[in-house]
Amino acid sequence: MDEEDLLGPVDVVAPSLLGCWVVTDRPEGRVALRLTEVEAYSGEGQDPASHAHRGPTPRAEIMFGPPGRLYVYFSYGVHWCANVVVGPEGRGSAVLMRAGEVVVGEELARSRRRAARTARDLARGPARLTQTLGIGPDDRGAELLDPESPVRLHRGPQPAAVSAGPRVGISQATDLPWRFWETGAPSVSVFRAGGRPRPRAAGQDGAP
Numbered sequence: 001m002d003e004e005d006l007l008g009p010v011d012v013v014a015p016s017l018l019g020c021w022v023v024t025d026r027p028e029g030r031v032a033l034r035l036t037e038v039e040a041y042s043g044e045g046q047d048p049a050s051h052a053h054r055g056p057t058p059r060a061e062i063m064f065g066p067p068g069r070l071y072v073y074f075s076y077g078v079h080w081c082a083n084v085v086v087g088p089e090g091r092g093s094a095v096l097m098r099a100g101e102v103v104v105g106e107e108l109a110r111s112r113r114r115a116a117r118t119a120r121d122l123a124r125g126p127a128r129l130t131q132t133l134g135i136g137p138d139d140r141g142a143e144l145l146d147p148e149s150p151v152r153l154h155r156g157p158q159p160a161a162v163s164a165g166p167r168v169g170i171s172q173a174t175d176l177p178w179r180f181w182e183t184g185a186p187s188v189s190v191f192r193a194g195g196r197p198r199p200r201a202a203g204q205d206g207a208p
Helices: 010-016 106-112 126-133
Strands: 021-026 029-041 070-075 079-086 093-104 151-154 162-165 179-182
Touching: 010 029, 010 079, 010 093, 021 093, 029 106, 029 126, 070 126, 079 126, 093 106, 093 126, 093 179, 106 126
Parallel strands: none
Antiparallel strands: 021 029, 021 151, 029 093, 029 179, 070 079, 079 093, 162 179
């Protein structure tokens, strides 16, 4: 995978990431998962649920590129979420990694997610995904396309079928069908319409 794969409109790039592998290398070992669910967030003024809707603020400036970087943020003061920055530099778009299935390092993943009852629950939701991969604030800005990076994104086979629908846990722009998932994948997170009331206009906060 290279930057050109990430340069299209966010709602086109997002479903193309389904089936890709996200790999983390830590001192305790490697975990890799295959993405089964993602959400698109645009910075082009059409998406008030996006952190980039108001422009390159200190929090959201990383969303404005270059593509292939990792945008990590703290959601609701509870958990970390991870996004792939996409689109041409300056556009401010990113794809939230919502769910995946572990394909390498399940034992290590289970040690990080002791509450998970089954393998499908290890990365079922954006908070669980970052916990499983060991992603946190120190990974903000990681170069996902760099083979030497501790967090990497690799192209994988596309799923046989992809579904689309409303995004989860937001209170604005709820009509956009910008959540994409592998049809029938057991690791896809449970849909909950609407988000928690917040004083800020921007959302981009997934349910745990």
